[in-house]
Amino acid sequence: MTEFTNESVNAIEATLGKVERALDRLQSGSYRKCQVCGAEIEASALTENPTVANCAAHPELL
Numbered sequence: 820m821t822e823f824t825n826e827s828v829n830a831i832e833a834t835l836g837k838v839e840r841a842l843d844r845l846q847s848g849s850y851r852k853c854q855v856c857g858a859e860i861e862a863s864a865l866t867e868n869p870t871v872a873n874c875a876a877h878p879e880l881l
């Protein structure tokens with residue numbers, strides 16, 4: 820069995836949290852909308868990162 824580091828676990832959990840929040844937004848209808856200003860997030864940004872929650876003017880809060 821391969822050992823993995825705490826960093827790996829933290830990175831996976833951070834990604835999982837982003838995915839869960841993206842799914843929540845999808846169900847509540849706020850997916851594609853910036854969580855700060857409500858502007859529609861560009862399709863290209865969502866293609867690049869499907870869990871992106873903010874528009875280009877509002878960098879993602881971690």
Ligand SMILES: [Zn+2]
Binds near residue numbers: 858
């Ligand atoms: Zn915004």
